[in-house]
Structures are given as structure tokens and as C-alpha cells.
Amino acid sequence: MPNITINGKEYDLDKLSDNAKGQLSSLRIADQKIAQLQAEIALVQTARNAYARMVQKELEGVEPESGN
Template sequence: MATLNIDGKEYDTEQLSEAAREQLASIQLVDQKLAQLQQEAAILQTARNAYAQALQAELPKES
């Protein structure tokens, strides 16, 4: 039996209506996508930092 906690109240997911289960599935899908996008953003930020460091190394040195 899976339970869902919303605002401090426990719900048995098997007792939810079909519409409520569909909404829950949508929330779970969106949460997964957000986590994936956050990971991608972290990867992109790391790449950006590396490119910025490489650029810094290529800039003319002050005399």
C-alpha cells in the first residue's frame, strides 16, 4: 500500500480517484523532468566555467 502525504495528511493512493491518480502521475513526471533539467543545468554550468577558464588563458597578458 503506497501512501501520499499532502499538507501533513496521509492518503492511501489506492483509495484515490482515477483523476487524482492521474494528477499524481503528472506531478511525478514533472518532478522527474525538473530533476533531469537541474542535472543538465549543472552540467552546462560546469562546461561554461571550463570555457570561461579556457578563454581567460587565451587572453593577452598585461605587460
């Protein structure tokens, strides 16, 4: 008799319809994908920040165009 808590209420998984169980499975998969994508975003943001620092370092000593 595994239970699941949804919106603060506990439900017996065995008593849920097959449709509800399928929706819960899809919800778990969606949550896992969101977590994976958030990890990828963090990785890409870290790389972007490193590239931005490298560009700034390359621009040291370079005079900007006048009027900008």
C-alpha cells in the same frame, strides 16, 4: 493499501479518484523532468566555467584596446 503524504496529511491511494491518481502520476513525471533539467544545467554551467577559464588564459599577455 499504499499511502501517500500530501501537505502533511496521509491518504490511501486506493481511495483516490482515477483523476487524482492521474494528476499524481503527472506530478511525479514533472518532478523527474525538473531533476533531469537541473542536472543538465549543472553540466552546462560546468562546461561554461571551463570555457571562461580557457578564454581568460588565452587573454593573458594580450593588451586590451585603449579607452576600455
